[in-house]
Amino acid sequence: MSVNPNIAEVVSLMGESSRAAILTSLMDGRFHTAGELAHMAAIKPQTASFHLAKLVEGGCVIVEKHGRFRYYQLANQEIANFLETLLSVAPPPKVNSLMQSSQLKAIRNARTCYDHLAGSLGVGLTESMVEAGYLEKEEKEFKVTSKGEQFFADLGIDIAAVRKKRRSFSRACLDWSERHHHLAGALGEELATRLFELEWIIRLPKTRAVKITEKGRLGFREYFHFTI
Amino acid sequence: MSVNPNIAEVVSLMGESSRAAILTSLMDGRFHTAGELAHMAAIKPQTASFHLAKLVEGGCVIVEKHGRFRYYQLANQEIANFLETLLSVAPPPKVNSLMQSSQLKAIRNARTCYDHLAGSLGVGLTESMVEAGYLEKEEKEFKVTSKGEQFFADLGIDIAAVRKKRRSFSRACLDWSERHHHLAGALGEELATRLFELEWIIRLPKTRAVKITEKGRLGFREYFHFTI
C-alpha cells in the first residue's frame, strides 16, 4: 500500500448531513449563533453543539464568544473556496414543498457565495461586464480592461487597492445554479461590498439569498445594462 | 431549513478510507483490475468489490470487463480534478516505515497527477519553462508565449492542435507535495505524453510514481535547463 495524503480525513468531516447543512448555512459569510445554525440545519441545539465542536476542532469553523452567545463563522477563504467547489459538483437540491420551491427560487436569483455575489444576479452582472468590455474572460479568471478600470472607479472601487490584497484578484467561480461563472476573488468581494453599501442589494435574515432593491434594479439597468 | 445542494452526498462517497485509497490509486490515470486495487488499498478482494460497486454506482469510476478481469478507471477529467483538489487540501501522509519513506520520496520526486506530471519534476519543469519565457504564469493558468510555441513545436507538440481540445488548455494545478503549481490541462497532458514517448520518463507498476531515465535526465537538463 502506497503512502498518500489522506483525503478521507479532510472529507469525512463534511460528508455528514448535519455538518454539511451547517457549513452551507455559513456560506453567507456571516457569523451565526449556535442556536441559529441549529435552526437553519433543522437539528436540536445539542446536536448542533456536538457538530460545531467537531468543525471547530477540524479547523473548518471559528468561534467567538460574546456573553452567552457563541458566534460561528467559516474559518477562512480557503475553506469557503473548497465549499464552493463542493457546491458546484453536488447534485441539485430536491424540492418537496411550495415553501422550498420559493426559497430555491430566491437563492437561484441572487445570493452570496461567501463574500461575493452568485446566482442569476452574480452571473448576469459578470457577463454584462464582459459584454461591455470592462472584463475579459479567461479560462479560470477575469482580466480588467482599461475601460473597466474607469468603470470600477466610477462605481467607487479602487482597482489598485484591490490588487494589493494578498489573495486571488478575480477568479471565475462556477455558479452551481447557473452553471456559468460569476466573478469571485478580491474584486468580486469588493463589488458585492460596494453594492451592499449602495443599498442596491440587501441581506435577508436566515438565508444567504439576497434581495435586490428597487434602487438596485434601476442601478443595474442603468449602470450595468443588466435588466432584472 | 433552506434548500441547498447536498454536499454530503457527493462527499461521503470519498470520505471513507478504503474508497479514498482506491480513488487515490486510480489517480495514475490507468486502468486497474479489482484485485490490483484491493492490493493497493490493502483490503480484501470482497471489500474492494463492495466499494468499487459504490464508486461505479456513484459515477466516480467506470468499469470495463475483459474476460475474467474487471478494469476500473476514474470516470472522467472532472472527477480527477476534484480529487486533485482534495489531495491538495488533505494533510500530508504519515510515514511509519522505511519502505513508506522510500515510497513517499519516489512519489514526491515525480508522479502522474491523473494525466499530467506532478512532484518535483512537474513543478520543476513548469517553473523552468516560466523562467525561460516559454510560459507566463497567471493566477490560475499559464499562457504560452510565442517563444514557447517554438519551444513546444521543437519538442514535437502542436500547440494549435492542443488548443482545439474541448477542455482546459493549461491550468495551474496545486501540487500537494511541492505546494507550488505544476502545469495541468490539455497542454500538461500533451507534455507528459510526449515525455513518455521520448522515454525520458517511464511508468512503474503499482504506483503512480514515475521513473526518470538517464536519457530523460540529459534531455531535461539540455532542453529545459532543469537539473535533477
Add this chain to the structure above:
DNA sequence: TCTATATTTCGATGATAGTTGAAATATTTA
C-alpha cells in the same frame, strides 16, 4: 437573588456502514 435564555456536556439508544469468511459465479487454462 431568582428567572430566563444560550449553550454545552453526558449517557443511552438505535441505525448504519464497513469488514470478512464462506460460497457462488464467471472465465480461462491445461
Add this chain to the structure above:
DNA sequence: TAAATATTTCAACTATCATCGAAATATAGA
C-alpha cells in the same frame, strides 16, 4: 472436463457515529 483464477454475492458481526432527553454550566435581565 477439471482445476485454477478473478470477481462478486451473501450473511453475520462489530464498531462507529449521530441523535436526543436530561442535566449542567454560563450569562443576562428583572
